[in-house]
Amino acid sequence: MPTPLAHAAPHDDHDHKPHGWRRWVYATNHKDIGTMYLVFSCIMFFIGGGAAMLIRLELFKPGLQFFDPQFFNSLTTMHALIMIFGAIMPAWTGLANWMIPMQTGAPDMALPRLNNFSFWILPFAFTLLLSSFFVPGGAPAGGWTMYPPLVLQTGASFPMLIFSIHLMGASSILGAINVIVTIMNMRAPGMTLLRMPLFVWTWLITAYLLIAVMPVLAGAVTMLLTDHFFGTTFFTAAGGGDPVMFQHIFWFFGHPEVYILILPAFGIISEVIPTFSRKPLFGYEAMVYAVASIAFLSFIVWAHHMFTVGMPLAAQLFFMLSTMLIAVPTGVKVFNWTATMWKGSLSFEPPMLFALAFLFLFTIGGFSGLMLAMVPADYQYQDTYFVVAHFHYVLVPGSIFGIMAGVYYWLPKWTGYMYDVKLATWHFWLSAIFVNVLFFPQHFLGLAGMPRRIPDYAVQFTDWNMVSSIGGFAFGLSQLLFPYVIWRCVRGGQRIGNKAWEGAHGLEWELPSPPPFHSWTTPPSDAVIARGAAH
């Protein structure tokens, strides 16, 4: 690439970056911190996945074979907390760290020391949370939703749960601040808001959601803490409090949280599908507005998580209608992705395969979400495996496949080497097949009447639970291919040029592979930006 950048790269090698362990502990570089986030996320994915494997093991057949019910409840609780706060959210922050400066023409994130701090909080938060398995009373077992009064019965791990959530929240807020400041202040001249790649857009909106709702969660768990230790009765009816109020506060955080987990995936899919369709994204502006609408709506639908608590008729109708409304912008996104492929020129490299699986399976999760919005029907679905199937369809082939599509898309850029495409394709097919064997039967179980969060079940649920468990074990094992492919790619392989993919557009593909330590030390020219923003 014959621009001043080519000279910038070798110059960066003289940069006084620390070496050895200091490079990581003192890290202020967006790529190093991004890498640490991604590695952390991967470790948590396997720990949370391990908990899921144990859950599926106990549920393989009726009767208690392995675990005490209390430990089983700890497994479901910890599986959720680890996957949400440890695996998915840090993966998004890692990708944001790597890609936002590169995609917007910035040298680094705006607040590098804050960046270091927000990452290094996480290992402490999760050490605290995971060590709760070894304290009297065991790990938290009241569900990741932490409903009082049940959560107040937690043993010695109760304050560990609360403080680890505070730490995770602080880390998320700091990360979100950094993202917003970077996007608002560090963009190259000429990188106007409506030229930004969708991944940057979705992350910007996600960051605002994080800042809006993480303090709400922190407030809610702090009230739990004072209820438990200091005699307050925020959530105890006997003292004039209200246990349902916790659910309202929690889900006021919880529903935007759902979109925090999925919006960056929308961004990645909006990068990957155009690249491998060799066609610009259909309806770029509509996509931006759709994400913004979804983010707005996410604040006014929270009570659909709690239709059975006994709300007034008017409230139930409101939350039913607002929830159904989310289907409109979500539909726009799915239609636009499909229209992007229409009359394109498609090829099916691993990122595209994951994006396509996302498209189909996330849509299935969307359909079951629409069904769940119907309040009378929700009375039958609520707290059954139908709900479990629904949110795993949006989180696993949704968020997780989105992360995988992103990693397989940008990994060559990060390392400078192409990975083993054949092995990654194997990873895809095993994941795509077994994720359905794992979660599709759970729709049947829920409809047939199996409640969620139970360690043992009536015998008529045996067959589909066995299928689901087999799918679970196979899905879990297949995931081992993922770090293996990444590890081999980091070690070496076929060198690639600036562009890893024929149809790729965007500033990150204008940089060398691997990119220089400080991404854009000289801002890209307007022509380069225009070439990247091909919509």
Added chain:
Amino acid sequence: MMIRAKLAPLALAAAAFCGALPAHATSGWGELNMTQGVTDISRKIYELHMTIFWVCVAIGVVVFGVMIWSIIAFRKSQGAVTDVTRVHNTRVEIIWTIVPVFILIAMAVPAARTLVEIEDTTKTELTIKVTGFQWGWNYDYLDDGVSYYSHLDRKSDAARELGSGIDPNSVDHYLLNVDNPLIVPVGTKVRLLITGADVIHSWWVPAFGVKKDAIPGFVNEAWFKVDTDKPGLYRGQCAELCGRDHGFMPIVVDVRSKADFAAWLKDKAAQQKQAAAPPAPPATAPAPAARPAPVATASAASAS
């Protein structure tokens, strides 16, 4: 739940789902769909569920059809060339924003109508207070002075212990059986006042289409009216995580004819009155049936 597309296991599962809709065999493979239940409301919920399901299937067929068509028809390996003019089309975008709105409105109307009906707790004929506790249920027939506890039955309780060595398949209605079922009459609008004693539970009987949280300090209302021709045993479970034995607090409702119910209630009220009475003369055998009769008939006999 709705796809008969690309991925083989999915297609198979969907086919199985559609093929076996009415079947509710004892085999687990047939356990695929929501029950239609035995009340007017539960049938309406089932109808709603099936309507929205088929709406989703229809949308799915169209959307997945276009996706699959794009994947097959516009393959680069088959020489497809990008038509870069197709990056924006206001008319199409307006259509696919507006049409879903109409579909949603069309779905919201029947849902709202059913919801209004569910929330109508007037004209009930029998009121029972249901209290969830760790881990079981208490049923209190408020007007009749009858109150008793309902727990997981002993056989299931023994079999469910870790390493019990008892095959769950050998236990009658494993985990779905109780010592004392809730007993109600057919064809009667029964109102439940649901609350919790310690933590939040949720009283759920799928066949009635009733699921309501049992929250300490609050009283929730729900009701059901079982079809006159559908007496029998109906089973459910606690549906809100409530601690260690959440999975082991089933609900069984024994729906009896009005006459049988009235007789049972009368008998039960007498027994409880006698049990609650202060130390009485030792020989009490003949008395109890006669004494509390007026109390028992007050609500039960007037049920119509």
